[in-house]
Amino acid sequence: MARMNLMGWALLLALAGAAVSEAKPVKYAGPHPRTGQPDGGLCHIQAVHVHAASPVHAPVLYRQHGDVYFFIGDPTPFGYDGPRHSYYGHHPVVINVVLGEDSREDDVAYCYHDGPHSHYYPPPPRHDFEEQEDVYYYTDEYPEAYTRDRPRLVQVNIIYRPWHYARPVVTRPPPRGYHGPVVQVNVNVPAVGIEVNVNPAPVHYHEHDRPRHMKHKHKHKHKKFKDRD
Ligand SMILES: [Zn+2]
Numbered sequence: 657m658a659r660m661n662l663m664g665w666a667l668l669l670a671l672a673g674a675a676v677s678e679a680k681p682v683k684y685a686g687p688h689p690r691t692g693q694p695d696g697g698l699c700h701i702q703a704v705h706v707h708a709a710s711p712v713h714a715p716v717l718y719r720q721h722g723d724v725y726f727f728i729g730d731p732t733p734f735g736y737d738g739p740r741h742s743y744y745g746h747h748p749v750v751i752n753v754v755l756g757e758d759s760r761e762d763d764v765a766y767c768y769h770d771g772p773h774s775h776y777y778p779p780p781p782r783h784d785f786e787e788q789e790d791v792y793y794y795t796d797e798y799p800e801a802y803t804r805d806r807p808r809l810v811q812v813n814i815i816y817r818p819w820h821y822a823r824p825v826v827t828r829p830p831p832r833g834y835h836g837p838v839v840q841v842n843v844n845v846p847a848v849g850i851e852v853n854v855n856p857a858p859v860h861y862h863e864h865d866r867p868r869h870m871k872h873k874h875k876h877k878h879k880k881f882k883d884r885d
């Protein structure tokens with residue numbers, strides 16, 4: 657009987673340990689959605705702080721800044737009504753500048769919101785933006801890291817699609833220097849068409865340099881290594 661009790665205690669302690677590790681506080685900096693849904697509202701704390709809850713859609717709507725989660729999306733659907741800056745399309749965000757940190761190296765992330773949207777922070781210094789109709793357009797080249805992460809991070813637009821909220825109004829085409837996607841998303845007028853211009857030029861393959869998976873779909877994927885042996 658005593659042995660059973662001991663085993664029972666061991667089990668209880670193990671369970672308690674698991675519960676404690678699950679409830680580990682999560683660090684946040686800057687305003688972020690409370691629940692991930694618009695009616696959950698926004699937490700407005702700017703300084704680093706903790707919550708018990710993990711961020712919702714963390715891999716898409718947040719960036720890891722050290723061990724801190726930084727919300728990079730448009731706060732408007734969550735009821736944000738403070739000062740705002742309007743942007744069009746994809747652009748860099750320098751997280752340490754937004755958080756007012758005095759760091760030697762910039763932590764540059766990219767926002768992948770298509771079309772007009774808002775942030776609570778102005779464009780970062782030392783990056784090229786052009787202002788048109790009170791809307792900022794990023795006018796420099798996008799680096800490789802931007803392109804590498806794009807397939808995953810453009811999903812922000814899928815997450816935001818069901819939410820109805822005010823977007824900045826643009827009536828003119830983007831300035832020449834803007835190389836990001838052009839998407840017709842003005843919610844105040846019926847959309848006449850959608851143009852997505854992510855790659856500046858279409859990619860043409862010749863038969864000899866066409867990627868292997870496009871030429872021989874069913875070939876064994878390790879074949880090319882065998883050929884070299
Ligand atoms: Zn918070």
Ligand SMILES: [Zn+2]
Nearest residue numbers: 743767769773
């Ligand atoms: Zn943005």
